[in-house]
Amino acid sequence: MAKVFSLIGRLSNFYLHNKLLFSSGVHTVQNMYGCDWDDETGATNGFDQYGFDGEDFLALHLKELRWVSPVQQGSLTQQKWNDDKAQLEFYKQYYENQCIEWLKKYLQYGKSSLEKTVSPQVSLLQKSSSSSVLCHATGFYPSGVTISWMKNGQDHYENVDLGEPLPNEDGTFQKTSTLKVTPDEWKNNEFSCVVEHQGKTITEILKDDSVPIGIIVAVVVAVLLVVSGVVGFVVYRKKKGFKPVPQEQSDDGSNKS
CATH class of the missing domain: 2.60.40.10 (Immunoglobulins)
Known part of the structure; x- marks a missing residue:
């Protein structure tokens, strides 16, 4: 069964100098980026999305290698970023190669945990x-x-x-x-x-003969009481000076009772 793994990064509440073109004032910019890898088909994909003041603002279409904005306010930024061919090529190389390499490394590091199965x-x-x-x-x-x-x-x-x-x-x-x-x-x-x-x-x-918890607890308490009694008796013997009775030895080295 094929599994699709993702490596995701998130950034929020930051100002990107000369990156996003918007009006002055205080704004919230959110960025989510990462890559996907299908372990069966080997297919990969990358994604890079921006939100502005809680709404979708820009998204990178990796296969088409261009930025797309769903709102009119993002048209200027979209045009500026699409004109930067070197930056677009950098994103292509990063999401198709470096990001996938890191994703596979992380999967290898966590393989024992991801694939571990313990039955209840x-x-x-x-x-x-x-x-x-x-x-x-x-x-x-x-x-x-x-x-x-x-x-x-x-x-x-x-x-x-x-x-x-x-x-x-x-x-x-x-x-x-x-x-x-x-x-x-x-x-x-x-x-x-x-x-x-x-x-x-x-x-x-x-079943009809299921053992209730109360009985189990009572048995455990009884065992603890027996153990406590044995320990107490041993301590009592030591305090009273009881010692093991020495056994006589016969000429052949065997003990006599």
Whole structure:
């Protein structure tokens, strides 16, 4: 599949000496310029556009190698710039060669990021059997992802709240979708969350034996309590002066209990 890449520059709120011909006073001039490259066909194009006080003023037609103004006020500048053949030739060489070279260099520098694809990890979470069900997709890159719900194999849109993509600390993204459904409804029907990312589809089915978040948190707390108890006992032994019981050694070097 062909991809068109662009290198764009923007300038605004500046005065171009002997460049734009306009009346005296304070004005805002905006300039957007850059080039495009199609990685499949190799086709290139350049663009250079000016805005004056928030409206289109001048644009370079690279193939025709001339400036065009959509407003009468730009006719003088258009004529002056079109008469400068050396400057037009400079633009032609820049947009057809130098700009494209820089664009390809930037693409090479950022290739690892542009082409990186990481599939999401999908989980169904629920605080209790009577609360909403959260479909959580995380750890994916790039950020474009689609999360939808299905009921008994059919698309389901009712009582669905879709969140926005959020960044993770490692550069990946996460996104959630919440489904409001009663316990009887999800026990008597099959609901599933469908996550689509970069051509890959992941489906998680809401089952009757789904583990609610509350239980997960309780298990984690219990494990922490056990670890704390072990650490506390070790500290207690050291404070009380407990030491390992020395073992006697037999003549052949083996330990005796």
